[in-house]
Amino acid sequence: MSSPKSHQNNLRPFYANHSAEHLKKALRRMHLVRKFEETAEDSYVRGLTHGTMHLSIGQEASAIGTTMALRKTDYITSTHRGHGHCIGKGAEVKYMFAEFFGKEEGYCHGRGGSMHIADPESGNLGANGIVGGGLPIAVGAALAIKQQKRDDVAVCFFGDGASNEGAFHESLNMAAIWKLPVIFVCENNGYGMSVSTDRSTSVPNVADRAPGYNMPGVIVDGNNIADVVEAMMVATARARKGEGPTLLECKTYRTRGHSRSDRNKYRSKQEIEEWKLRDPIPQFVNELIAYGIIDAAEATAIEQSVDVEIKAGFDFAVAGTNPTPDSLTRDVYARELV
Amino acid sequence: MSSPKSHQNNLRPFYANHSAEHLKKALRRMHLVRKFEETAEDSYVRGLTHGTMHLSIGQEASAIGTTMALRKTDYITSTHRGHGHCIGKGAEVKYMFAEFFGKEEGYCHGRGGSMHIADPESGNLGANGIVGGGLPIAVGAALAIKQQKRDDVAVCFFGDGASNEGAFHESLNMAAIWKLPVIFVCENNGYGMSVSTDRSTSVPNVADRAPGYNMPGVIVDGNNIADVVEAMMVATARARKGEGPTLLECKTYRTRGHSRSDRNKYRSKQEIEEWKLRDPIPQFVNELIAYGIIDAAEATAIEQSVDVEIKAGFDFAVAGTNPTPDSLTRDVYARELV
Amino acid sequence: MRELSFAQALGEALAQAMESDPRVFIMGEDIGTYGGAFGVTGDLVHRFGEDRVIDTPISELGAAGAAVGAALAGSRPILEFQFSDFAGLAIEQIVNQAAKIRFMLGGKTSVPVVFRMPTGSGTGAAAQHSQSLEAWYGHVPGLKVIQPSTPYDAKGMLLAAIEDPDPVLIFEHKLLYKMKGHVPEEQYLVPIGKAAVLREGKDATIVGSAIMVHKALEAAEILSAEGIDIEVIDLRSIRPIDKATIITSVKKTTRLAVVYEGVKTLGIGAEISALIAESEAFDYLDAPIIRLGGAESPIPYSPILERAAVPQVENIVEALRNLVQSRA
Amino acid sequence: MRELSFAQALGEALAQAMESDPRVFIMGEDIGTYGGAFGVTGDLVHRFGEDRVIDTPISELGAAGAAVGAALAGSRPILEFQFSDFAGLAIEQIVNQAAKIRFMLGGKTSVPVVFRMPTGSGTGAAAQHSQSLEAWYGHVPGLKVIQPSTPYDAKGMLLAAIEDPDPVLIFEHKLLYKMKGHVPEEQYLVPIGKAAVLREGKDATIVGSAIMVHKALEAAEILSAEGIDIEVIDLRSIRPIDKATIITSVKKTTRLAVVYEGVKTLGIGAEISALIAESEAFDYLDAPIIRLGGAESPIPYSPILERAAVPQVENIVEALRNLVQSRA
Numbered sequence A, B: 001m002s003s004p005k006s007h008q009n010n011l012r013p014f015y016a017n018h019s020a021e022h023l024k025k026a027l028r029r030m031h032l033v034r035k036f037e038e039t040a041e042d043s044y045v046r047g048l049t050h051g052t053m054h055l056s057i058g059q060e061a062s063a064i065g066t067t068m069a070l071r072k073t074d075y076i077t078s079t080h081r082g083h084g085h086c087i088g089k090g091a092e093v094k095y096m097f098a099e100f101f102g103k104e105e106g107y108c109h110g111r112g113g114s115m116h117i118a119d120p121e122s123g124n125l126g127a128n129g130i131v132g133g134g135l136p137i138a139v140g141a142a143l144a145i146k147q148q149k150r151d152d153v154a155v156c157f158f159g160d161g162a163s164n165e166g167a168f169h170e171s172l173n174m175a176a177i178w179k180l181p182v183i184f185v186c187e188n189n190g191y192g193m194s195v196s197t198d199r200s201t202s203v204p205n206v207a208d209r210a211p212g213y214n215m216p217g218v219i220v221d222g223n224n225i226a227d228v229v230e231a232m233m234v235a236t237a238r239a240r241k242g243e244g245p246t247l248l249e250c251k252t253y254r255t256r257g258h259s260r261s262d263r264n265k266y267r268s269k270q271e272i273e274e275w276k277l278r279d280p281i282p283q284f285v286n287e288l289i290a291y292g293i294i295d296a297a298e299a300t301a302i303e304q305s306v307d308v309e310i311k312a313g314f315d316f317a318v319a320g321t322n323p324t325p326d327s328l329t330r331d332v333y334a335r336e337l338v
Numbered sequence C, D: 001m002r003e004l005s006f007a008q009a010l011g012e013a014l015a016q017a018m019e020s021d022p023r024v025f026i027m028g029e030d031i032g033t034y035g036g037a038f039g040v041t042g043d044l045v046h047r048f049g050e051d052r053v054i055d056t057p058i059s060e061l062g063a064a065g066a067a068v069g070a071a072l073a074g075s076r077p078i079l080e081f082q083f084s085d086f087a088g089l090a091i092e093q094i095v096n097q098a099a100k101i102r103f104m105l106g107g108k109t110s111v112p113v114v115f116r117m118p119t120g121s122g123t124g125a126a127a128q129h130s131q132s133l134e135a136w137y138g139h140v141p142g143l144k145v146i147q148p149s150t151p152y153d154a155k156g157m158l159l160a161a162i163e164d165p166d167p168v169l170i171f172e173h174k175l176l177y178k179m180k181g182h183v184p185e186e187q188y189l190v191p192i193g194k195a196a197v198l199r200e201g202k203d204a205t206i207v208g209s210a211i212m213v214h215k216a217l218e219a220a221e222i223l224s225a226e227g228i229d230i231e232v233i234d235l236r237s238i239r240p241i242d243k244a245t246i247i248t249s250v251k252k253t254t255r256l257a258v259v260y261e262g263v264k265t266l267g268i269g270a271e272i273s274a275l276i277a278e279s280e281a282f283d284y285l286d287a288p289i290i291r292l293g294g295a296e297s298p299i300p301y302s303p304i305l306e307r308a309a310v311p312q313v314e315n316i317v318e319a320l321r322n323l324v325q326s327r328a
């Protein structure tokens, strides 16, 4: 990148349209996602938690960049790899940790766990254990938005693998014919579990399918937050104006395994290492420094403040209350009938 | 059409590659489909049969043109509107009528009825009461063909409405990535029951979705059997050579209602009348006469021979045997365990 | 006394709910201009417009998911499946999403969606258009499952379903759509989860649902001529089941028969039988608990076979006669 | 005596079936290089190649339909669902197609397909990855539904399923995959439709399946120390159910408890209870038939709640103690 200082006047939209505070908050959230997951992974390895977990380490620019463009009243539907979306939409890590530890203080009172952590208050309609499960739900939320004459949007996260589910097809078609305010964000990390997109998918890019639904298909570098946010600015503006949905594909990579049981037999160490060099967080830090928005000291300060928040959140969770067996059926129905 | 006589030497492939016998057989089968359905409709109206029925009157060129290009060992998966496919693949009307009348002599021993009439012997893997149900089944049949190193093909019939089912998406994607010998034949008659394609579908043509599966998408006049057959010749050749699937869209129209209960509130009389002028049968008759393949007398003779076969088939069915209640569970399992 | 058909009663419930609550809307295949495959939605699209009476593409999974999403976002969707058989394509959204989202989110949201399920055989539509799968959904915590048998209940139970904060599936037997009966003009609720004793008797109890309730009543009439006095209970709700009403009845009559159209094995009769066999009513039983359910086969096309595939009045009469005559 | 894990036993069955029958092939998500989410398919892709060990896209409906189509075209497909919960996306093909095609075609074809269904809770995977929905499929004529509880049965029942001309669903409890036990090297069939009496007793009968069989055996040990003598039956087949074996046992012990992990209401215990309540064994019953089933809630994430959501050994011990002590 040629020294940005030289042309402060024609800064790219991402920098031109966001305050330093806003940009720093984005960086801080990327750290939060990263450190939340590293800490979660660590407690899992130490046997402090059970179940499984899907880490988005390496994908933070996509999660934070997409949600940065949203209001509280906008909705998201998230996935099994949803910690970043959850934080991006405004959730606090302490309640996420508490959920992860299965405590009553958790966002889901310990009912949901890693795969289902979500804060409905912040417009997160839920993570999902079913690949593609959130696609039509986002369409329905957008339908409600339209019926209620609001100018909010629904952002639907899904993976490259999910794009081969029938739900993808039905959802994009409905969103298109009804011109709904949905942004379909495909976080293409190259694999659906162990199967690479070229083995599972008939087209090189998921966005290549957008014309089949008569909607714009946009491809961005999902590890570059500026690219992600700028594409989102266009897509959300279009949606809020009632011009319909967009399919946005963020090319990214998960540097961790698919889940805890993954032995990475389907990809090479080298591929993983190459992508680690494109880690979205240092990329963003360097750009912020290059643009003179922060200096190295502030970068460290931000990271440290995140460490503090993570530590506090972790401690809060560990000290949380375990659900009692008699509360098992408490949250099944809004209106109990027997 | 400029007088064909003038250029016998550069006849279009349909006429160049098919013997007069073959062409007459095709015409005869179109009459068979038409008259089978007219007779079925009549017996329904007269209260001789129950249930419902989906007539393909007006779509015969598509059904007969596509199946004309097939071998006995090729497979088809058919739809709720499948009488034409069934006859095209070689079924006899007498057994179809018998099924329609719920008799043991019927192709399905009276278990299936109008919506499920099929002759497995002739490579028909079944009609289907579930819209889109046959799509992945055809893909599986093609997968078996490939595993068995055969050069047969599987032809999958479906409607414009079915193209919005998730099964369409999953099926075309699988067929494409595995390069399977499937021809996806969309019989686009403009409506899924009462909903027109422009209200239900995000693209003007179903074939516009083919690029999303990296396969050829071909559109033909489905009321012109020559157009249909020539497109099928290309698609089947491609499939038999192991070059993969094709999506073929036949633009056509059903001049009858969707099913017995349809009051045609969603379309205009005028639209129906306009399409009746494009009836595929007289079109084909005129062309055959114009090309000097038959004369008017022979055209009449063919039609009359069909009337005879229909009458005989109807009588055969009416005289058939009713299933006995004790045979109800006879055909549930190939190997009964209790 | 104003009479409406079962289908009209449902249509009136939809109309009144849309009039009184702007959040309510309906979606489904061919429910607009066509008026619904069974005429339930009739002319509603002309009264409420295409934004509230939505013809969906033929995309059952997507439509069900859209209903769930709309419910989460503050609307009150009612989704009509053209035939309940097709809900299988959407069962992921009904069972993994609608039924579980509230629980998975620790009770912080609810999913007020209604799924309308035209059900049952008798129309000659064969195996893929005639199933009675209410037992499947009754097995799923998070769902409520109801099945009216009269126009009066059809309206009141559908209104109760729309008003309920949880996902409700209402199974509508196709052979009932044309049945006429008294239906009050005003809005009223028939509570979810309550069975109804339609006929009092002392010799045996029949628990039935939907169309089978009417066959049971017919059978009871025939049997009363023979001096056999049958109590008939309309189950009405499959999840939850009104255990108390059934137990009370069985303690009185000491004999129980369950009649249902769904496949006998693992159908609703299995649950009702098991409920009694594990309850205090067990000690009162003077005879085995019998079940008359659908045959162990798909629904056939042939009218003769189709009739043989589900319990008929004569089967009920004979079974109850034997049941009552069986040793005390 | 050669020992294999439950997962290895299944893998060996797949390998031997592919060796001896060229028509057999397996498909599923991540069953190739990854070796299957639970390691069942292991290195099979290296032994049999990508044409016979097929990684499918994440397209459950399409994959199930493809399996049905391949079966109709003369192949012998085995489809692994990564979790049986996801089979809901494909239930249309399993229930409306695979189960009914033979019948709808008047018995002229059959659909020899096997669906592998990893099932159950206990892994902390929460509501959408922990269900036990075998009762759903047991309600569907045209399907066969089995559930092995030991490595020996896992191999023999899977081979029987592959050899069977009809569609078979095999439910594999995830907590059993690592369990070790004797498995003969050669191919052998464990017949579909036969229960097994694993422990003889005279005071009461427990019918259980999958993981619950082992909990029942543990409970029986504990109770025998108290002088209570329990008979334990491994159901093994849910469709068809081995009525005779259960009836014989109940006539002997006069008391029945059914233990299962699926949701209690409309779960397999309902059917077994109803079968007995309508059978000649009814007259032999000295106590109500009790059911210990899964809680009426989705499976929660919290280990404490997850444990409370399904029957545990102590629950079985207590319930059986009461059952046996209840008045004769």
Ligand SMILES: Cc1ncc(C[n+]2csc(CCOP(=O)(O)OP(=O)(O)O)c2C)c(N)n1
Pocket (backbone or CB within 6 Å): A080, A081, A129, A130, A131, A132, A158, A159, A160, A161, A162, A163, A189, A191, A192, A193, A258, D029, D058, D060, D082, D086, D089
């Ligand atoms: C319907 C369904 N099928 C399969 C799975 C198992 N599974 C969980 S995540 C996953 C891979 C999803 O790939 P992708 O959509 O690319 O998301 P990613 O994991 O790469 O973020 C699979 C197969 C599931 N949870 N749900």
Ligand SMILES: Cc1ncc(C[n+]2csc(CCOP(=O)(O)OP(=O)(O)O)c2C)c(N)n1
Pocket (backbone or CB within 6 Å): B080, B081, B129, B130, B131, B132, B158, B159, B160, B161, B162, B163, B189, B191, B192, B193, B258, C029, C058, C060, C082, C086, C089
């Ligand atoms: C899964 C499913 N959804 C809905 C229906 C009801 N239905 C039967 S045919 C039909 C219209 C199908 O339209 P199209 O695919 O265009 O075929 P066409 O009837 O026009 O030949 C509908 C909605 C069904 N049978 N199956």
Ligand SMILES: [Mg+2]
Pocket (backbone or CB within 6 Å): A159, A160, A161, A187, A188, A189, A190, A191, A192, A193
């Ligand atoms: Mg991926």
Ligand SMILES: [Mg+2]
Pocket (backbone or CB within 6 Å): B159, B160, B161, B187, B188, B189, B190, B191, B192, B193
């Ligand atoms: Mg059509």
